[in-house]
Amino acid sequence: MDDRMLHEYRREPDPEFARDLRERLRRSERTRRFPRPVLRAVAVACSLGVVVALFAIPSVRVSAQALLDLFRVRRFAAVRFDQSRLDALESIEKEKGFLVFDHEETIREPGPPRSVPSAQAATAEAGFAVSTPSYLPDSLAADSVLVQGEGAMRFSVSEAKLRSVLDKLDVKGVTVPSGLDGQWVQVKKPPIVIQRFQSSNRRAVLLQALSPEVSVPAGWNLEQLAEIGLRILGLDPSEAKRIARTTDWRTTLLVPVPLNATTFRVVTVHGNSGLMIVTTGDEPPPPGKPQRKGVMVMWSAGDRVFCLRGNLSAENMLQMANSVSP
Amino acid sequence: MANGDATAARLWLWARKARATDWDARFAEELPRVYNFFRYRVGPGVVAEDLTGITFEKAWAARDRYREDRAGFETWLFAVARNVAVDHFRRAKVSVPLDEVTDLPAGPTPEEIAERRSDEARLGALLARRSERERELLALKYGAELTNREIARMTGLSESNVGTILHRAVEALRAEWNKESHDG
Numbered sequence: 001m002d003d004r005m006l007h008e009y010r011r012e013p014d015p016e017f018a019r020d021l022r023e024r025l026r027r028s029e030r031t032r033r034f035p036r037p038v039l040r041a042v043a044v045a046c047s048l049g050v051v052v053a054l055f056a057i058p059s060v061r062v063s064a065q066a067l068l069d070l071f072r073v074r075r076f077a078a079v080r081f082d083q084s085r086l087d088a089l090e091s092i093e094k095e096k097g098f099l100v101f102d103h104e105e106t107i108r109e110p111g112p113p114r115s116v117p118s119a120q121a122a123t124a125e126a127g128f129a130v131s132t133p134s135y136l137p138d139s140l141a142a143d144s145v146l147v148q149g150e151g152a153m154r155f156s157v158s159e160a161k162l163r164s165v166l167d168k169l170d171v172k173g174v175t176v177p178s179g180l181d182g183q184w185v186q187v188k189k190p191p192i193v194i195q196r197f198q199s200s201n202r203r204a205v206l207l208q209a210l211s212p213e214v215s216v217p218a219g220w221n222l223e224q225l226a227e228i229g230l231r232i233l234g235l236d237p238s239e240a241k242r243i244a245r246t247t248d249w250r251t252t253l254l255v256p257v258p259l260n261a262t263t264f265r266v267v268t269v270h271g272n273s274g275l276m277i278v279t280t281g282d283e284p285p286p287p288g289k290p291q292r293k294g295v296m297v298m299w300s301a302g303d304r305v306f307c308l309r310g311n312l313s314a315e316n317m318l319q320m321a322n323s324v325s326p
Numbered sequence: 327m328a329n330g331d332a333t334a335a336r337l338w339l340w341a342r343k344a345r346a347t348d349w350d351a352r353f354a355e356e357l358p359r360v361y362n363f364f365r366y367r368v369g370p371g372v373v374a375e376d377l378t379g380i381t382f383e384k385a386w387a388a389r390d391r392y393r394e395d396r397a398g399f400e401t402w403l404f405a406v407a408r409n410v411a412v413d414h415f416r417r418a419k420v421s422v423p424l425d426e427v428t429d430l431p432a433g434p435t436p437e438e439i440a441e442r443r444s445d446e447a448r449l450g451a452l453l454a455r456r457s458e459r460e461r462e463l464l465a466l467k468y469g470a471e472l473t474n475r476e477i478a479r480m481t482g483l484s485e486s487n488v489g490t491i492l493h494r495a496v497e498a499l500r501a502e503w504n505k506e507s508h509d510g
Contacts, residue, residue, distance in 0.1 A: 005445065005449060006464070006499075009365070009446065009450070009453075009469075010362045010469065012358055013357055013358060013361040017375050017379075018357055021357070021378070022353055022357075024383070025353060025382055025383070025386045198354070203354040205351075294351075311354065
């Protein structure tokens with residue numbers, strides 16, 4: 001008798017029991033969810049306001065009136081940052097309210113995700129051809145499909161709040177562009193289709209949508225704003241400057257990746273550059289923080305963006321991503 | 327128009343709503359750990375499943391009160407599980423129904439014993455003989471697969487104390503195992 005035998009006393013729960021219990025719980029579920037570290041980081045980064053420029057996206061389709069720069073996601077890039085910086089930003093947000101915006105207006109409320117019977121039904125609901133994976137490893141089976149509607153908001157920038165954030169984080173040597181104050185940034189989130197796949201002990205979720213759009217007043221110096229955003233995320237001055245200069249901010253969605261227990265790599269999905277983030281969970285989490293394990297693959301294809309999350313191996317996740325018809 | 331807090335809250339809400347599957351993820355990740363926690367506490371079978379179900383139902387019902395900045399999800403969930411276990415042992419007085427006592431088989435052959443008492447069954451029987459505290463720590467360590475540090479945080483014991491108790495418990499199990507093997 002040894003340690004190994006004690007570990008081997010473990011058993012997977014009976015699948016029927018697991019399925020029944022899960023159904024019981026689902027019926028009691030409401031909409032509150034727990035954010036995971038990466039998505040939490042993305043959400044906070046989104047809330048940085050000026051950093052919205054980093055999230056905005058491509059092809060600078062300058063409008064006919066040349067009033068707006070319009071951005072759409074075509075590729076993803078990761079930037080490492082220290083978890084403590086995220087905590088600091090959240091602390092500032094709690095103390096002073098939304099980090100760099102004064103006002104917000106909801107133009108369209110997306111509402112909660114609604115369950116639909118099939119991917120075909122989701123296509124009709126979302127307004128684009130929904131893709132499904134043809135490869136489901138580890139006995140995964142299609143479980144459910146949900147659609148969240150379109151949403152749109154706009155925010156007005158506060159230079160004073162931005163300067164205050166920079167002061168509190170002791171960020172030196174950056175120049176805040178003039179003329180930001182009171183300018184509006186608009187974010188449009190197209191419908192999102194959520195497909196869930198499940199086995200007794202494995203799960204995966206595929207999210208897909210047309211690219212979100214961010215529009216900012218024409219003439220904003222994106223490189224300068226990106227550098228500020230990167231410094232706010234905690235990058236050192238030279239690294240922030242280098243990344244700000246070499247990234248096409250009109251096509252690139254920047255994903256902040258926590259330094260601890262997380263790795264990322266560039267992957268290819270259907271010939272498109274994508275990003276795989278693996279949260280290893282090897283290190284014990286800090287006190288009061290949950291431990292996370294999982295894999296996330298993000299890629300774009302045509303006018304759509306995809307995000308596949310799950311607790312499968314990285315190889316299986318990538319193979320599954322590549323089986324999603326572009 | 328609304329103030330900045332409302333903006334942040336709205337963005338969070340969107341992000342959360344769009345990620346409508348987190349509880350499924352939680353369930354898939356934690357079910358085997360909670361089930362095995364009870365498997366090590368009360369043995370395999372329907373009781374472990376019942377207690378697992380009760381734990382998740384209690385946790386799901388109270389999940390709006392869970393605060394991520396206050397306690398890790400696992401810590402919170404296993405705090406619920408430990409309370410469920412305490413309630414179970416409080417209710418289940420340690421007694422054996424008369425019919426179970428009188429219905430014991432008269433005398434199995436050595437072959438029958440060998441067949442019935444697989445390694446798993448033997449280990450389960452040995453676990454059942456450990457003290458409450460030892461069994462709970464063994465369940466948290468091997469069933470829930472928590473680290474000594476996490477167990478210490480959860481139980482209020484020091485990390486070294488957790489390590490010591492677990493070491494002694496495993497040694498005791500090993501000694502009893504070897505003795506049984508030797509005695510045949």
